[in-house]
Amino acid sequence: MADGISNALPLEDYRRYGRQMILDGFGLPGQTSLKRSSVAVVGAGGLGCPALQYLASAGVGKITVVDHDSVDLSNLQRQVIHRESSLGTSKAASAMRFIHDLNSTIQVTAVENALSSENALALLGGHDVILDCTDNAPTRYLLSDTAVRLQVPLVSGAAQKFDGQLCVYNYGADGPCYRCIFPKPPSQEAAPPCEETGILGAVTGIIGTMQALETIKILTGLHDGKPAMLLFSALSFPAYRTVKMRTRRPDCIACGNKGANIDLIETTDYIASCGGVRPNFEATGLLPGSPGQRIRVQELYDMVLSNRSPFVIDVRPETEFGICHLPGSSNIPLPRFVAEPSSHIPKDRKDVYFICRLGNDSQIAAEALRGVSPELRAMDIVGGLRAWSRDIDSEFPVY
């Protein structure tokens, strides 16, 4: 500088970040804090993508992205920093490319491994804030315990269907950890993945963006530190509600008074404590059906070709049936069917074939009918409509 005073930031940063630097309470100190900060984002999916976008554009100096997964076509509806050109490649690497394109001054570390109890402390140590942008209970507990051990705030997001949640854990003098609020993991049925429940991209966009916002507030000293949970529900009025949260639980096994269990991460089996490995959504063979109770799509197709007009009940929800279905099939969603199985079968039908998306619910329906009407032949179609698309009709949509 002409008068010998050196700038706190590179000259171009004043221009790049000027719009946020002029905000009251932000200023030059806010920007230099962001630049000196290091943030870890675990999960570069629906929540992680918008979060990374705003952390990078705001000028957080160092960003670590952890994700073991690769980009799939079904991700692009919400995982906004990934591109068609990245399909099949690592999400962490794709995120790194995006950040570099947006803001080349940021130091990015891409970790293409799953976070686990073996690597969590090493991978996340040294960061000022951790963002939980994942989608499963074992990782949520692991991240919470890691944040407690490392004594850093955890900005946690969750989204499903039209709804989302946001909360900062382990922050402030007596902010609770995730275990203080959820001492017991939810049952696996209560926490199904997006592939089963559905998710609107703009909803993850809102929650992920707010995760970035809370992080920026923490890093720049703008956060009031009061524990609260934001609940968002796109179809409700009001769409946003904030619930004040309890403080740290004195008896919490992670952050409580009893000298905090320092070996918690090393001694916890996170997957087992959350109910074990969730059965693969695609897996078939849930129930022990004998060969006579289960047919393959080819057999169903042969019946159609020979004009035997099989009686096929599609047990998917009405909305999914509306997306695509086999001609001639009847839609009776599983809950309605199992409530009164025999009432749905015409008197002249002895053979009943059940189909669903992947071949799991159809087994439950067939079993229910067998239970009340043993005189009927109830059969499920192995692999469901996905098998139909794969083996019989490649034009049949997969969703």
Ligand SMILES: Nc1ncnc2c1ncn2[C@@H]1O[C@H](COP(=O)(O)OP(=O)(O)OP(=O)(O)O)[C@@H](O)[C@H]1O
């Ligand atoms: N232990 C973990 N370590 C690293 N990344 C994780 C871990 N657990 C989950 N993730 C990542 O968190 C992201 C969550 O993203 P999202 O909820 O949008 O789901 P998805 O797995 O990409 O998609 P879908 O559920 O539709 O298959 C995923 O990219 C997933 O790989």
Ligand SMILES: [Zn+2]
């Ligand atoms: Zn706690």
